[in-house]
Amino acid sequence: MDQQGRVRERAEAVLRRLAGEHARLREDQWRAIEALVVDRRRVLCVQRTGWGKSAVYFVATALLRDRDGAGPPADSGAAGVGPTVIVSPLLALMRNQVEAAARAGIRARTINSANLDEWDAVTAEIHDGAVDVLLISPERLNNPDFRDAVLPQLAATTGLLVVDEAHCVSDWGHDFRPDYRRLRTFLANLPERTPVLATTATANARVTADVAEQLGDALVLRGTLDRESLRLGVLDLPSPAHRLGWLADHLDQLPGSGIVYTLTVAAAGETAEFLRSRGYPVASYTGQAEDADRRAAEQDLLDNKIKALVATSALGMGFDKPDLGFVVHLGAPPSPIAYYQQVGRAGRAVEHAEVLLLPGAEDAAIWRYFASLAFPPEEQVRAVLAALHTDRPLSTQALEPIVDLRRARLELMLKVLDVDGAVRRVRGGWLATGEPWVYDGVRLRRVAEARTAEQRAMREYATTPGCRLRYLRECLDDAGAGDCGRCDRCTGPLFTADVSSPALGAAQGFLGRPGVDVPPKRLWPTGLDAVGVPLKGRIPPAEQALAGRAVGRLSDLGWGGRLRELVGPGAADRPVPDDVAGAVVEVLKAWAHGDDPWPRRPVGVVAVGSRRRSELVGSLAERIAAVGRLPLLGAVVPTGAAGPDGPRGNSAQRVRALHDAFALPDGLADTLAGLDGPVLLVDDLVDTGWTLTMVARLLRRAGAPDVLPLALAVAG
Incomplete structure (x- = not known):
């Protein structure tokens, strides 16, 4: 029997241990294993879910690591190879794969955010050669401790690198993750002729070509995507x-x-x-x-x-x-x-x-909402890079007062800049590297156009x-x-x-039941002093709002659609409709008599002044006052350029825009000081929650005993 036949015979034996006595390798599974074990090539498998991509890397690992009991294949150059490293996106997938590896006699361990107490032991096992397969998340590749203490030796001793769900490498893919792009550095540091396997079930021709190009000289094995069941x-x-x-x-x-x-x-x-x-x-x-x-x-x-x-x-x-x-x-x-x-x-x-x-x-x-979280415009990126040109690293929280981006979007941008070499994650935050960086607006527009085409499809x-x-x-x-x-x-x-x-x-x-909680803010965002706002730490209890209520969330199956018609992007200002006003009344009834009632009945109504929806908010406050037989005390007045209708960015930016952006109308402070119960504070939309927080603070400081926020909708 020739070498190819011997290797295949041993591969089939490992597969039977993994999947049962009747299991047989598919032809493309064998082609991938042969390319990895014998030819030491890079392979991209684009195969449907259930095809058996994990069998390929477990069988290849067993042969390379001599877990079939016959020693590494002759003339394969595999003698003494290090562990297989699998870059996998989710903890659940890691758990499944550890169990599957054990069935084939393969010793698999993980390093992830859920087992920090095991890191030292796992690292020692890797150094001792006792680990056949190490599963890590792409985010681990740029964890400072892991990157500096574990990754260099791991890359130098890796016997097989597996990139699972490889479509995440490409920003043309539907689930692009910037951390996957760090694999380019990992690939560059691998020993010569280290085999690499990338696998995915969901890649069109453009994504396949992009991933194959990043792998370099890869054998692409693309099968049918039919699912007969x-x-x-x-x-x-x-x-x-x-x-x-x-x-x-x-x-x-x-x-x-x-x-x-x-x-x-x-x-x-x-x-x-x-x-x-x-x-x-x-x-x-x-x-x-x-x-x-x-x-x-x-x-x-x-x-x-x-x-x-x-x-x-x-x-x-x-x-x-x-x-x-x-x-x-x-x-x-x-x-x-x-x-x-x-x-x-x-x-x-x-x-x-x-x-x-x-x-x-x-x-x-x-x-459209999820599309709005895409890579930011160039001016915001440049602002972050300028802020990071310092002698000390800045955390994400410290950057928020400087650039008006929500935290998730800011972190995504930083990861992309890190992959591109413009910034570097270190202990304590981020630093600019000083390397030149170009904003690829043309590619970003093409990716956005591809997303639009996908939605149409x-x-x-x-x-x-x-x-x-x-x-x-x-x-x-x-x-x-x-x-x-x-x-x-x-x-x-x-x-x-x-x-x-x-x-x-x-x-x-x-679905017709109205009512969601609006939790009060207890802490100020960090870093406000850096932008001239003298607020930090805990919000004093005497300046806080109580827990509030809203009719529903914009994402609710029930009230979401109706509320988006009133407060969604492009919605025209108009008086509150009868059905929505009725829902507000139901919310107030439940608030007064439900399982978690307000501590005291309100004694007056105050509206949040709005430039965009003054008619909506004003009519809502009037309806509530009339139904509840409460005095309508007036509306706080937006005075700043941003006011309550300014950009709704991250918390620090929102507080910065809202600080000193409201004033009380004449006489309201005297009225508030004479009240013996809470005021009902009425607004249209709770997005970051800071408008209600800042206006409640203004009312409390003017003498209001308590503030009960009430809104039509909660964003998200």
């Missing part, structure tokens, strides 16, 4: 209540257990709560939940203890349940590529799985007259795409759009 369908329902009602009627008809995806955290919570009220065992899963809660929810789904996990995109690349029976989307993701990835969680080890999209009219508004998916799976595959440039013969376009719909009257009524009642 999936049956795709779309149901066009007229409202969020109809969509929830449909789920309540049909969830038990869907096979096995599955995932219900939503576009927002608020929608995930609402959907899970409603389904539980209808008797379904479900759990919610979002990026805002605690890690322990997410892990418990994952395990309940894996163990089939719940019918569904109601999740945002936080449950995506990292979840592996081969017998997942269905995926339902309440609202469409912003691209066919993202949609294909999420539905790919289903049907990996079952004959049939149902995939249903229930698009909503609000989807486009949600897409997602809308077209919902209405295409042809095969749905073929449409998705063509969006991913799958040359062999043909009609699937299974979707609702190919064979007719399996489910009707009918919603029973009881389910629809229950959903309408559930």
Whole structure:
């Protein structure tokens, strides 16, 4: 038997330990393993979910590390190679892969934010050669301690580098993550002829070419993206209540257990709560939940203890349940590529799985919001670079008073600048490197145009007259795409759009309940003294507002759409409509008599003066005063250039803009000083929350005993 035959025989033996006695390598799996182990090449595998990409790197690791008991393949140059390093995006994926490696006799460890107390032990095991596979997140590559103390030796001794979910490397991809671009430095420091494997299930031709170029001289193995177990369908329902009602009627008809995806955290919570009220065992899963809660929810789904996990995109690349029976989307993701990835969680080890999209009219508004978090304009980037040209590093919090960017967007920008070499993360924050840097506006515009085209394609998916799976595959440039013969376009719909009257009524009642909490601010943002605002530390209790209320969030399934018509971008100023005024009254009733009532009934109403929506806020304050038989005490007056209608950026910038930006009308201070109860402070929209905080402070300092904030909507 020649060398190729011997290596393949041993590879098949490792696969059987990993996946069972009947497992056999696919031809492209073998081609990848041969290229990695024998030829020591760089390989990019673009293969559908469930194809077996992880088998490729575990088998290759076993051969390179002599975990099949036969020694490294002859003449492979693999003798004495170091551990395989897998760069993986999510902790859940790491947990699954550690368990899978153990089945093949491969010793795998992780270094991530959840096991800081194990770092020293894992590092010692790596140095001792006791670790076959090390899984790390891309963010770890630029953690100062890891980058300086662990990464150099790790790169010098890596036997195989695996880049999982490699589409994240490309900013053309639907889930670009700047930290993945740090892999260029890792690649440059690898020993000569170190094999590299990049894998993804969701890359079109442009993303594939971009990733292959970054790898350099890569063998690209691209397979069909057909998923023979999936049956795709779309149901066009007229409202969020109809969509929830449909789920309540049909969830038990869907096979096995599955995932219900939503576009927002608020929608995930609402959907899970409603389904539980209808008797379904479900759990919610979002990026805002605690890690322990997410892990418990994952395990309940894996163990089939719940019918569904109601999740945002936080449950995506990292979840592996081969017998997942269905995926339902309440609202469409912003691209066919993202949609294909999420539905790919289903049907990996079952004959049939149902995939249903229930698009909503609000989807486009949600897409626009997430698109607004893109890379900032050049002037804001230059302002950050100028601020970082100092002798001491500045933290993200210290930068916020200097540049008007929300923290998530600021951190994204800093990561991109770090990858580009313009800044460097060090202990204590960030420093400018002094290296020249060019704002690539042309590329950024092209990426934005690509995102717009993806959104248009997602809308077209919902209405295409042809095969749905073929449409998705063509969006991913799958040359062999043909009609699937299974979707609702190919064979007719399996489910009707009918919603029973009881389910629809229950959903309408559930979504029609107004009222969300508006928590008060307790601390000032850091760094205000650097921009001339003499506020820091804890807000004195005598200057704080009490907890407030609003009708709903702009992202709510129920009131969100109606509220966006009043306070969303481009909304015209007008008097508060009767239905919304009625909802405000219901909020006030619940606030007065509910489980968490206000401490004292308000004795007067004050409006927040508004330049953009004076009619809306003014009419709302008048209606509340009339219904509650309370005196309308007046409106605070915006005096500054920004005032309450200025830019809504990060907290530090907002406080800076609002400081001394309001004044009390004549006589109001005397009135406030004579009150024996709280005032109701009325506004239209709570975004950062600092407008209500600053106006409440002004009222309290003028003598108001307490302030109860009330708004129509909460952003987000």
